[in-house]
Amino acid sequence: xxxxxxxxxxxxxxxxxxxxxxxxxxxxxxxxxxxxxxxxxxxxxxxxxxxxxxxxxxxxxxxxxxxxxxxxxxxxxxxxxxxxxxxxxxxxxxxxxxxxxxxxxxxxxxxxxxxxxxxxxxxxxxxxxxxxxxxxxxxxxxxxxxxxxxxxxxxxxxxxxxxxxxxxxxxxxxxxxxxxxxxxxxxxxxxxxxxxxxxxxxxxxxxxxxxxxxxxxxxxxxxxxxxxxxxxxxxxxxxxxxxxxxxxxxxxxxxxxxxxxxxxxxxxxxxxxxxxxxxxxxxxxxxxxxxxxxxxxxxxxxxxxxxxxxxxxxxxxxxxxxxxxxxxxxxxxxxxxxxxxxxxxxxxxxxxxxxxxxxxxxxxxxxxxxxxxxxxxxxxxxxxxxxxxxxxxxxxxxxxxxxxxx
Amino acid sequence: xxxxxxxxxxxxxxxxxxxxxxxxxxxxxxxxxxxxxxxxxxxxxxxxxxxxxxxxxxxxxxxxxxxxxxxxxxxxxxxxxxxxxxxxxxxxxxxxxxxxxxxxxxxxxxxxxxxxxxxxxxxxxxxxxxxxxxxxxxxxxxxxxxxxxxxxxxxxxxxxxxxxxxxxxxxxxxxxxxxxxxxxxxxxxxxxxxxxxxxxxxxxxxxxxxxxxxxxxxxxxxxxxxxxxxxxxxxxxxxxxxxxxxxxxxxxxxxxxxxxxxxxxxxxxxxxxxxxx
Numbered sequence: 001x002x003x004x005x006x007x008x009x010x011x012x013x014x015x016x017x018x019x020x021x022x023x024x025x026x027x028x029x030x031x032x033x034x035x036x037x038x039x040x041x042x043x044x045x046x047x048x049x050x051x052x053x054x055x056x057x058x059x060x061x062x063x064x065x066x067x068x069x070x071x072x073x074x075x076x077x078x079x080x081x082x083x084x085x086x087x088x089x090x091x092x093x094x095x096x097x098x099x100x101x102x103x104x105x106x107x108x109x110x111x112x113x114x115x116x117x118x119x120x121x122x123x124x125x126x127x128x129x130x131x132x133x134x135x136x137x138x139x140x141x142x143x144x145x146x147x148x149x150x151x152x153x154x155x156x157x158x159x160x161x162x163x164x165x166x167x168x169x170x171x172x173x174x175x176x177x178x179x180x181x182x183x184x185x186x187x188x189x190x191x192x193x194x195x196x197x198x199x200x201x202x203x204x205x206x207x208x209x210x211x212x213x214x215x216x217x218x219x220x221x222x223x224x225x226x227x228x229x230x231x232x233x234x235x236x237x238x239x240x241x242x243x244x245x246x247x248x249x250x251x252x253x254x255x256x257x258x259x260x261x262x263x264x265x266x267x268x269x270x271x272x273x274x275x276x277x278x279x280x281x282x283x284x285x286x287x288x289x290x291x292x293x294x295x296x297x298x299x300x301x302x303x304x305x306x307x308x309x310x311x312x313x314x315x316x317x318x319x320x321x322x323x324x325x326x327x328x329x330x331x332x333x334x335x336x337x338x339x340x341x342x343x344x345x346x347x348x349x350x351x352x353x354x355x356x357x358x359x360x361x362x363x364x365x366x367x368x369x370x371x372x373x374x375x376x377x378x379x380x381x382x383x384x385x386x387x388x389x390x391x392x393x394x395x396x397x398x399x400x401x402x403x404x405x406x
Numbered sequence: 407x408x409x410x411x412x413x414x415x416x417x418x419x420x421x422x423x424x425x426x427x428x429x430x431x432x433x434x435x436x437x438x439x440x441x442x443x444x445x446x447x448x449x450x451x452x453x454x455x456x457x458x459x460x461x462x463x464x465x466x467x468x469x470x471x472x473x474x475x476x477x478x479x480x481x482x483x484x485x486x487x488x489x490x491x492x493x494x495x496x497x498x499x500x501x502x503x504x505x506x507x508x509x510x511x512x513x514x515x516x517x518x519x520x521x522x523x524x525x526x527x528x529x530x531x532x533x534x535x536x537x538x539x540x541x542x543x544x545x546x547x548x549x550x551x552x553x554x555x556x557x558x559x560x561x562x563x564x565x566x567x568x569x570x571x572x573x574x575x576x577x578x579x580x581x582x583x584x585x586x587x588x589x590x591x592x593x594x595x596x597x598x599x600x601x602x603x604x605x606x607x608x609x610x611x612x613x614x615x616x617x618x619x620x621x622x623x624x625x626x627x628x629x630x631x632x633x634x635x636x637x638x639x640x641x642x643x644x645x646x647x648x649x650x651x652x653x654x655x656x657x658x659x660x661x662x663x664x665x666x667x668x669x670x671x672x673x674x675x676x677x678x679x680x681x682x683x
Contacts, residue, residue, distance in 0.1 A: 030542055290514045304515035305465045
């Protein structure tokens, strides 16, 4: 949301109809259109109101614990033997991930719009926990839609949401993962459009969600840029983040888009490998299509039917991606790469052993790519990676993958 | 307004002459499989369907209730594709050149096929109209305007959330008929208070000469009678589609019972509509 006067800036999107190039837009049922338009208006008003920014900043500081520090991962840097590796520690946030940044922004809007009820979808449960948390904090009832398969593999987060007073609805249609949870949340919203605010967790969905979520998450990149300048007196040479829908990544990337010297890497979930059908790399393995209110890259078959993705990480298990990422791929500003389940699992263990930080499986994908990138960069170069979530929620699933009984 | 007419215009005019509402029957293309689905489609006009709304299966039908979701899943599992849906329309047109067919579905399979390619094939196959749930007026450039240019009606949904300010936008490029969604919600769930629906239609009727069909939550002949008193068309979907899983055999094939029940419900709905006024 910073001042931007460069006419060639890559930070000007979306256009008034919510498009980044051909991506984005508002592809929703008529029932939802008045709500989407009202939300856009409410967000425009809020953006222009200094009280809104002040309230969000206050909550960020005293509730979330912002700014999250940047941290030089010395032992990993030594281990990789190349570029200096810094983590942006958004895993230290209240609720354990970057998701709270967006949820606080959206719940303030929900209150402004007079919503009586919150709904959300969740994959890994990080967004569900963050949504349930802000709903508790602001005294609104909350229903979270979660795929039945994800409920099984993210039990700690399911219990946390229940403790926070949220109602969890298990979604059994489709493969029972994030995309199906989002369909079910949309169905709820259509039926309860008069009093319900839908807190979408990723930088996808109909306009204005991709823009709004990006704006609320851009605090990650804005802080990190200032912090790295304080530590090193310069910009990073590379920034790296994992991508499912892409909210933590766009939050880190956006403030760096116009800094040409900064290479940007988005790491998709390679699952069992891109040469198999079991991955979630929408940009590498998908084609443009329309789902969940926006045009973006989607995993789909020859008939335009949406495919179920696969990832070890429930938070990346989504066959689409935020539309701004699709645009950034097309214009070539961001390099989209991927890491497999196996590589992510190795990075998860490496980070835990070398740094004493248990990362979530999602940013373990980012670290898996850093493990390839750092050794081929010079020792005086700097990589900034978003450690967007902590791994407490994943320890049971990881134990299972490692064949250990706990 | 369009500069062409389709079977939809002729059918609604004919119903008007007969002093009754039209019966719009929704079934899913290829449910429970291609062969049975084609027979079910062909059976509808004789049973009393005036307009056929033909669902194009999609993996992520975010506006559908569970009955139509499962119907889409059955059809996709049996191998239904957009190309096969268009082929069914071609087959149907060999024996029936009067009953309008409206394809109803979601945008992605069409977008993936290529809009121009889809429209050319749809026109040639004998499709009269399209209802695409996730293409609001804001996206008219995508498919609505090209459809009109191809001589295919693009039918818009108006809903209880469509207020007076938004209504002109919704009506602007709509042709064939206007589909009024009776509830805020998904298909096959709540049945509305029909007096509320009748009241909601008044300002819309004042704003357009298009026929107005009402759907969502219309399940029984009694509902059909209630709607047919004030609407130009009565849409029934989930109640018809729900017959298929209730009557098919363990191999997912339609049984004589499937055809009998579908025909009987359609006939009963039609009689209820005729006696309404």
